[in-house]
Amino acid sequence: MRKLKVGIIGSGNIGTDLMYKIERSENLEMSVMVGIDPDSDGLKRAADRGYVAISNGIEGLMEQLDLVDIVFDATSAYAHKNHSDLLTAAGKKVIDLTPAAIGPFTVPPVNLTEHFDEANLNMVTCGGQATIPMVKAVSRVIPVEYAEIVATVASKSAGPGTRANIDEFTRTTSKAIEQVGGAKKGKAIIILNPAEPPIIMRDTVNALVEEEGKEEEIIASVQEMVKEVQKYVPGYRLRGTPQFDGRKVSIFLEVEGAGDYFPPYSGNLDIMTAAAARVADELAKQLTATNA
Amino acid sequence: MTERSFEILDVSLRDGSHAMKHSFTEEQVRATAKGLDAAGVNYFEVSHGDGLGGSSLQYGFSKVDELKLIEAAADECENAKVSVLLIPGIGIKEDLQEAVKVGAKMVRVATHVTEADVAAQHIALGRELGLKTVGFLMMAHMAPVEKVVEQAKLFESYGAEIVYVTDSAGYMLPNDVTERISALKQSIGCEIGFHAHNNLSMAMANTIAAVEAGATYIDGSLRALGAGAGNTQTEVMAAVLERLGYNTGIDLYKLMDVANDVVAKFMQRPQEITGSGLIMGYSGVYSSFLLHTQAAAQKFGVDERDILVELGRMKAVGGQEDLIYDVAQQFALKKQKVEV
Numbered sequence: 001m002r003k004l005k006v007g008i009i010g011s012g013n014i015g016t017d018l019m020y021k022i023e024r025s026e027n028l029e030m031s032v033m034v035g036i037d038p039d040s041d042g043l044k045r046a047a048d049r050g051y052v053a054i055s056n057g058i059e060g061l062m063e064q065l066d067l068v069d070i071v072f073d074a075t076s077a078y079a080h081k082n083h084s085d086l087l088t089a090a091g092k093k094v095i096d097l098t099p100a101a102i103g104p105f106t107v108p109p110v111n112l113t114e115h116f117d118e119a120n121l122n123m124v125t126c127g128g129q130a131t132i133p134m135v136k137a138v139s140r141v142i143p144v145e146y147a148e149i150v151a152t153v154a155s156k157s158a159g160p161g162t163r164a165n166i167d168e169f170t171r172t173t174s175k176a177i178e179q180v181g182g183a184k185k186g187k188a189i190i191i192l193n194p195a196e197p198p199i200i201m202r203d204t205v206n207a208l209v210e211e212e213g214k215e216e217e218i219i220a221s222v223q224e225m226v227k228e229v230q231k232y233v234p235g236y237r238l239r240g241t242p243q244f245d246g247r248k249v250s251i252f253l254e255v256e257g258a259g260d261y262f263p264p265y266s267g268n269l270d271i272m273t274a275a276a277a278r279v280a281d282e283l284a285k286q287l288t289a290t291n292a
Numbered sequence: 293m294t295e296r297s298f299e300i301l302d303v304s305l306r307d308g309s310h311a312m313k314h315s316f317t318e319e320q321v322r323a324t325a326k327g328l329d330a331a332g333v334n335y336f337e338v339s340h341g342d343g344l345g346g347s348s349l350q351y352g353f354s355k356v357d358e359l360k361l362i363e364a365a366a367d368e369c370e371n372a373k374v375s376v377l378l379i380p381g382i383g384i385k386e387d388l389q390e391a392v393k394v395g396a397k398m399v400r401v402a403t404h405v406t407e408a409d410v411a412a413q414h415i416a417l418g419r420e421l422g423l424k425t426v427g428f429l430m431m432a433h434m435a436p437v438e439k440v441v442e443q444a445k446l447f448e449s450y451g452a453e454i455v456y457v458t459d460s461a462g463y464m465l466p467n468d469v470t471e472r473i474s475a476l477k478q479s480i481g482c483e484i485g486f487h488a489h490n491n492l493s494m495a496m497a498n499t500i501a502a503v504e505a506g507a508t509y510i511d512g513s514l515r516a517l518g519a520g521a522g523n524t525q526t527e528v529m530a531a532v533l534e535r536l537g538y539n540t541g542i543d544l545y546k547l548m549d550v551a552n553d554v555v556a557k558f559m560q561r562p563q564e565i566t567g568s569g570l571i572m573g574y575s576g577v578y579s580s581f582l583l584h585t586q587a588a589a590q591k592f593g594v595d596e597r598d599i600l601v602e603l604g605r606m607k608a609v610g611g612q613e614d615l616i617y618d619v620a621q622q623f624a625l626k627k628q629k630v631e632v
Contacts, residue, residue, distance in 0.1 A: 148349050150614050155407060166410045167384040187348060190381040194406040195607035204614035206349035240621040245591075248349060252618045 003029040004284040010074030011035030011042030017261035021277040027284035088119040096122045099172040109228035124176040126268035127151030134205040135181030137225035143210040147183035152191040154198035157266035201267035205251040232278040297538035298508045302336040307518035309341035310580040315355040325365035327550025329372040337375040345383035366395025373397035402428035405435040408446040415450035427452035433463040454483040462491030462573040466501040473505035485509030491573025495524040514551040520579025521569035527551045575604030588620035
C-alpha cells in the first residue's frame with residue numbers, strides 16, 4: 001500500500017515529537033524535517049534517522065516539494081500564514097499545529113474527517129485538544145450554554161512559542177470550544193506551574209448546561225469519549241468522577257504523554273502531536289484508498 | 293507640600309473582590325473610589341479579583357461587569373488614577389484596551405514569580421497605551437532571591453516602570469521581604485513595589501521592611517478587605533508610616549472615614565486570621581483559595597486544613613482553583629475507602 005510522505009516544518013519540541021509519532025503510522029512515511037537552525041537537536045535527530053533535513057526553512061522545502069504530500073507546521077502563528085499560502089498553492093495538504101487558525105478546527109474524536117476537503121486544517125491548541133472532546137461529550141447529551149476550560153501545564157513544557165502566543169492560545173481555544181465543542185459561549189484559561197518534579201498536564205472543564213438532570217447520560221457520554229481519546233493518547237484519564245452542582249458540570253482530567261521526545265509529564269505537547277498524527281493518518285488512508 | 297516618600301496603592305476594589313465573592317456593586321465602588329480620591333490616595337485598583345477577564349466558573353462570576361465598575365470608579369476621581377490587574381492566561385490584550393477606554397490609567401501585569409516571559413506583549417501594550425505599567429511577580433516566596441531578580445529584569449526589559457514583589461500567600465517574614473527588595477534595589481533601575489497578605493499577621497511588619505529596603509509603591513486594602521486574611525490595612529498603614537516619619541501624602545481622617553463608613557458597611561465578614569488563613573500563610577498557599585477551599589471542604593466533607601496543606605505540598609500556583617476541588621474529591625474518596 002502506498003504511504004503518504006510527510007514533511008514537518010519546525011524542528012523544535014513539537015516537530016521533533018511529531019516525527020516519532022509519524023514513524024508509527026501505517027499510512028504515513030516520515031520524509032523531511034525543516035528547520036532554520038542547522039544545529040538544532042530536531043534536525044540532527046531527523047538526519048540521524050535517515051530523513052532529509054532542510055535547514056533553510058520554507059525556502060528549502062519549496063525547492064524539494066516532490067518529497068512531501070502532507071506538511072505539518074509546528075512553527076509559530078506569525079510564520080504560519082506564509083507557509084500555508086506557499087504550500088497550499090502547490091497543492092499540498094497542510095496541518096497546522098500553531099494557533100494561527102487559518103483553516104477549520106479539527107479535534108479527532110469530534111470531527112476527524114469533517115474538513116478533509118480543506119487544504120489547511122488547524123489543530124486548535126493543546127488545551128483545546130485535551131478539553132474539547134469533553135465539552136462535546138456534554139453538549140451531545142444536553143445543550144451547553146457556556147463552557148470554560150482551565151489547562152495547567154508544567155512550565156518546562158511551555159516553550160518560547162507558547163509563551164509569546166499566550167493570548168492566541170486563549171482566543172483560539174475559546175473559539176474552538178464553541179465551534180467544535182458545541183458550547184454557545186466558550187472561555188479558556190491557561191496556567192503554567194513550575195513545580196519540580198514537573199506536574200502532569202491537568203485540565204478542568206466546567207460547563208453550564210441548559211437544565212439540571214441527565215447526570216447518568218452525561219457521565220456515560222464522558223466515559224465513552226475518554227475511551228475515544230485514549231485510542232491515540234493512552235495516558236488521557238479522568239480524575240475522579242464528573243461533579244454536578246445545579247446546572248454546572250465539572251470534569252477533571254490529567255494527560256500523561258507517551259514520552260517520545262518529551263518526558264511523560266508533557267501531556268499537553270503529546271496530545272497535540274498525537275492528534276495531528278491521527279488526523280494525517282486518517283487523511284492518508286482515505287487519499288490512498290481513493291487513488292488506488 | 294513635601295514630596296511623598298512612596299505611593300500607597302489601595303487594592304480594596306480588586307483584592308477585596310475575592311472576599312466579596314466578586315459581588316461589588318456600582319454604588320459600593322463609587323463610594324469607595326470617592327473616599328480614596330478625597331483622602332489623597334493617588335492609585336487604586338479595580339478589577340475582578342483574578343484580574344481582567346477573571347469572571348468565570350473557575351474563580352466566580354462578577355455580579356457587575358468589571359468594565360462598568362472601572363468606569364464608575366474613574367468617574368469619581370479628581371486626582372486618583374484607576375489601576376487594573378491583568379494576568380496573562382486569564383485576561384487578554386483586548387480586555388486591557390477595553391479597560392483603558394473606560395478610564396484605566398495604570399496596568400499591573402501579573403505572572404507567577406518564575407513566568408514573567410508570558411507578559412512581554414501585555415507590558416508592551418501598557419506602555420503603548422500610555423499607562424503606568426507594572427510587572428507584578430506573584431507568589432514571590434516560592435523562588436530564591438536570584439530568580440526574583442532575574443524575572444524582575446525581564447519585566448524591566450519589556451518596559452515595566454515598576455516591579456512588584458507580591459507575597460500572594462502571606463508566607464513571607466520580614467527578612468524575606470528585606471532580602472528580595474534589597475536585591476532588586478541593587479540590580480534593577482525601575483521602581484519597586486510590595487504587596488502583602490496578612491495570613492501570618494506579618495503584613496504591616498513586611499510593609500515596613502519593604503519601605504525600609506527601598507520600595508516606593510506599597511499596597512493595602514481598607515479594613516484589610518482582600519483575599520485570605522486580607523492585605524496590609526491601608527488606613528492603619530498610613531498612620532504607622534507617618535509615625536515612622538514618612539510623608540504618605542494621605543489625609544488620615546478621610547482615609548479612616550472611607551474605611552469605616554463605607555467599606556466596613558458592605559463587608560460580608562470581618563477580616564480575621566481564621567484557621568484556614570493561618571494555614572495558607574504557614575504552608576504557602578495562594579490567598580484567593582480561601583473561600584473556594586471552604587466550599588470544597590463542605591461539599592466533600594473533609595477538613596479544609598488538609599486540603600490547604602496538600603495544595604502547599606503540591607506547589608499549587610495562583611489561578612489553580614480547580615485543583616482545590618480535585619484534591620478535596622481525592623480526600624473524600626480515600627476516606628470512603630477507609631470507612632468501607
